[in-house]
Amino acid sequence: MAEAAQANDTDLIQGRTGAWEIVLGLEVHAQVVSKAKLFSGAATAFGAEPNTQVSFVDAGFPGMLPVINEYCVEQAVRTGLGLDAEINLHSVFDRKNYFYADLPAGYQISQYLQPIVGKGTITLDLPGGRTRAVGITRLHLEQDAGKSLHDQHPTKTYVDLNRAGVALMEIVSEPDLRSAEEAGAYLKKLRSILRYLGTCDGNMEEGSLRCDVNVSVRKPGAPLGTRCEIKNVNSIRFVGQAIEYEARRQIELLEDGGEIRQETRLFDSGRGETRSMRSKEHAHDYRYFPDPDLLPLELDAAWVARIKASLPELPDAKKARFMKDFDLSTYDAGVLVGEQETADFYETVASGRDPKLAANWVISELFGALNRAGKTIAESPVSAPALGELVGLISDNTISGRIAKDVFQAMVETGKGAAAIVEEKGLRQVTDTGAIEAEIDRIMATHADKVAEYRGGKDKLFGFFVGQVMKATGGKANPAMLNELLKKKLAG
Amino acid sequence: MSLDRKTVAHIATLARIRLEPKEADALAGELEGILRWVEQLNEVDVSGVAPMSGVEQFKLPQRKDAVTDGGDRDRILANAPEAAAGFFAVPKVVE
Numbered sequence: 001m002a003e004a005a006q007a008n009d010t011d012l013i014q015g016r017t018g019a020w021e022i023v024l025g026l027e028v029h030a031q032v033v034s035k036a037k038l039f040s041g042a043a044t045a046f047g048a049e050p051n052t053q054v055s056f057v058d059a060g061f062p063g064m065l066p067v068i069n070e071y072c073v074e075q076a077v078r079t080g081l082g083l084d085a086e087i088n089l090h091s092v093f094d095r096k097n098y099f100y101a102d103l104p105a106g107y108q109i110s111q112y113l114q115p116i117v118g119k120g121t122i123t124l125d126l127p128g129g130r131t132r133a134v135g136i137t138r139l140h141l142e143q144d145a146g147k148s149l150h151d152q153h154p155t156k157t158y159v160d161l162n163r164a165g166v167a168l169m170e171i172v173s174e175p176d177l178r179s180a181e182e183a184g185a186y187l188k189k190l191r192s193i194l195r196y197l198g199t200c201d202g203n204m205e206e207g208s209l210r211c212d213v214n215v216s217v218r219k220p221g222a223p224l225g226t227r228c229e230i231k232n233v234n235s236i237r238f239v240g241q242a243i244e245y246e247a248r249r250q251i252e253l254l255e256d257g258g259e260i261r262q263e264t265r266l267f268d269s270g271r272g273e274t275r276s277m278r279s280k281e282h283a284h285d286y287r288y289f290p291d292p293d294l295l296p297l298e299l300d301a302a303w304v305a306r307i308k309a310s311l312p313e314l315p316d317a318k319k320a321r322f323m324k325d326f327d328l329s330t331y332d333a334g335v336l337v338g339e340q341e342t343a344d345f346y347e348t349v350a351s352g353r354d355p356k357l358a359a360n361w362v363i364s365e366l367f368g369a370l371n372r373a374g375k376t377i378a379e380s381p382v383s384a385p386a387l388g389e390l391v392g393l394i395s396d397n398t399i400s401g402r403i404a405k406d407v408f409q410a411m412v413e414t415g416k417g418a419a420a421i422v423e424e425k426g427l428r429q430v431t432d433t434g435a436i437e438a439e440i441d442r443i444m445a446t447h448a449d450k451v452a453e454y455r456g457g458k459d460k461l462f463g464f465f466v467g468q469v470m471k472a473t474g475g476k477a478n479p480a481m482l483n484e485l486l487k488k489k490l491a492g
Numbered sequence: 493m494s495l496d497r498k499t500v501a502h503i504a505t506l507a508r509i510r511l512e513p514k515e516a517d518a519l520a521g522e523l524e525g526i527l528r529w530v531e532q533l534n535e536v537d538v539s540g541v542a543p544m545s546g547v548e549q550f551k552l553p554q555r556k557d558a559v560t561d562g563g564d565r566d567r568i569l570a571n572a573p574e575a576a577a578g579f580f581a582v583p584k585v586v587e
Contacts, residue, residue: 034557041560050578054568055561071557099508101582148585158579161568285506295552 011179012220015251020217022247023224024177026186030169030200031144031208032075038143038167039066039109046206050160058165060104065293072167073297074307075199076116076141079169081308082197083136085120089301091140093294096286102146102159110170112288115140116297122173122193123316124185129330134186135174144168163207169200175214175224180240187211187236188338192315196340204235211239215246217254225250226260230274233267242267246274318343326355335363341377348384353391361391365405369412382411390418398422399429400479431478433485436469439477440489443468454490465490495520495527 012019034044040055057064080087092114095107117139124132146164148157171190177183191202191209201208211234216227230246233239245267250260265274313321315337322333322343336346336359350358366387370380390407393399399407399422410421422428430436443465444451454461465486469477497516500523504511511519565578574581 036555036557036559036561041555041558042562043559049565051565051568051580052578053562054565056568057561059568067553067555069557070554073554097506101580101585149579150584150586152579153576153581153584155584156574156576156581157583157585158576158581160579285502287506295550297552 011182013217013247013251016255019220020247020251021220022178022180022243023175023216023218023227024179024183024243025175025214025227026173026177026183027212027214027229028171028173028187028190029144029210029212030079030171030190030194030202032072032141032167032169033199033201034069034072034075034167036069037165038069038072038141040165042165044166046208048162050158050162053162054164058104058161060106066109066291068294068297069167072141073116073299075167076139076169077299077304078197078307078311079171079194079199080117080120080139081304081311082193082199082314083117083120083122083139083171085136085139086118087299087304088114088116088118089299089304090114091116091297091299093141093291093297094288095291096142096288098286100145100148101157102148102161102164104146104161104164108143108145109291109294110142110288111140114296116299122186122189124182124189125319125334126182126185129334132182134176134182137172137174139169139171142168142170175216180243183213183239183243184236187239189315192338196312196314207234210234213239213242213246215243215250216260217247217250225254226262228260228263228265228274230265230267231277238267238269241269241272242274245272249274312340322346326350326359328356328359332359332363339377345377345380345384349388349391351388353388354395357394358388358391361387361408365408369408373412381415382408386411386417393418393422397429397431397478399427400475402479403427403429403475427476429478430473430476431481433481436473436477436482436485437489439469439472440465440482440486443472444489451490455492462486462490495524 012021014020031044032038036042037044037055037058040057042055042058043053045053055064057066077087091111093109094112096110096112097107099106115138119138120136122134122136124134126132144163144166146159146161148159150157152158173186177186187209191200194200194209195202203209210232213230213233214227215230216225218225228246228250230242233242246265253260264277266277267274318337319330319333322328322336323330326333328336335342337343342362346358346362349362366377366380366382369382370377373381375381387408390404390411393407394401394404398419407418407421407427410416410425411418414421416424447465447468450461450464454465466479466482469482469486497513497520500516500520501511503523504516504519569575569578569580572580
């Protein structure tokens with residue numbers, strides 16, 4: 001059962017005058033995955049030479065008319081459905097008016113009173129397996145602005161319009177979040193859903209996913225405080241830092257008898273602080289009005305239903321299935337479904353094999369190796385079928401779990417298959433009772449004194465005998481069989 | 493609805509129009525006239541009438557997701573008062 005939007009005691013911040021609650025709402029700008037822009041046929045690819053992906057529409061040339069990209073509309077609807085949200089079959093594009101050097105038309109085509117997607121929900125995965133539902137207020141389609149470079153010339157700003165007109169989905173949350181940790185969980189979950197849907201690549205470094213954070217504080221149970229909006233925070237870590245700093249600033253100001261001014265603030269990641277953006281003082285007077293160049297967007301309910309039917313299995317459903325069918329813990333299932341590629345990889349490893357053992361190997365050994373090598377799962381030196389083969393060799397007792405780690409290391413280094421390495425290095429586990437018994441007898445004969453001590457009550461020596469036999473067999477004795485046989489023999 | 497000078501000055505700022513103080517009074521009068529004219533529309537009872545987005549009952553035309561434009565930097569920059577290294581160059585906008 002999801003918890004209500006109320007701060008845990010641990011989320012409260014202690015000030016001089018008592019505890020304070022942080023109230024957060026997030027506005028995420030997610031760049032739509034599409035070949036062409038929202039209202040023009042210019043390309044959207046990242047990293048092109050400046051102003052080479054610009055049409056006359058994007059550059060705001062007089063007389064140019066916008067024509068909407070049907071795929072961008074489909075992507076917005078798909079995202080809305082993935083967020084379990086209402087799809088508005090009738091929506092309207094408006095002009096949001098403001099002046100800035102990288103906005104050539106002097107207005108951004110956006111949606112205001114009638115967005116394409118209405119209320120939805122995101123379920124947060126919190127520590128300890130807790131979950132909590134966070135409301136989505138709306139999702140609307142709008143154009144991105146161009147990019148300004150301020151550091152290329154002492155007195156000039158350089159403007160590149162390649163990004164101008166690229167489709168964005170602005171996804172607005174309800175003020176349901178109560179801590180930096182929850183804001184991070186929200187962003188991670190949203191990014192995961194967008195990537196599963198294929199509607200946004202979620203790349204925060206390249207600016208495909210950008211976040212504005214609305215922060216206010218209040219005494220628990222009091223009405224909402226005045227909020228400040230922190231603009232363009234471009235990593236999950238910075239979102240956390242910006243929230244912590246801004247909440248502290250507001251609490252100190254209020255406790256000193258001051259007042260919060262509603263304003264737009266900028267996060268300075270170098271200093272880890274937020275500061276006022278004076279230039280945005282008038283910016284909230286956008287004078288929205290319906291764009292006379294665009295008729296309302298009318299969607300067909302049957303078309304929306306077809307998109308809904310084509311949605312992939314999303315992280316929450318996949319997680320529930322992994323827990324039910326594979327008996328995985330909440331944590332393991334959560335880690336495995338974070339990325340579609342990881343979930344697919346795991347399912348291949350687990351196919352026809354012990355699913356819990358497969359989960360352990362993917363999460364501990366494979367992720368460990370990938371982290372050390374700085375690689376993604378797509379670049380994994382060990383393929384999913386190859387790791388599955390290794391897990392199979394453990395399950396059928398061909399090798400022990402300990403030997404398997406050496407085999408895995410060899411697989412990472414050589415790219416060879418698990419069975420091939422086991423044969424080549426002679427690592428097949430000794431499961432022949434007679435052979436293990438013979439080793440035990442030999443060790444016991446060599447260490448008759450220790451046997452006597454053990455039988456005299458020095459139980460701790462059991463580990464010594466295990467070690468000796470393992471050493472003698474090159475670690476290949478089946479551990480469970482060895483334990484059982486050794487116990488019997490030592491007991492006399 | 494009446495417009496004071498402060499409101500007129502604010503609208504001028506939003507529209508990036510430089511306004512001399514003495515022009516504000518005259519403009520306030522003109523703008524008030526326009527607003528009064530528009531306000532007459534409030535006398536019409538439109539309850540139950542859906543907002544109209546245009547006189548022609550067309551559907552919004554849509555386009556396939558294909559790259560059909562761009563790659564024409566010289567013409568994009570042709571009218572720019574100043575350009576450098578493929579960028580528009582404008583007076584520094586400091587944040």
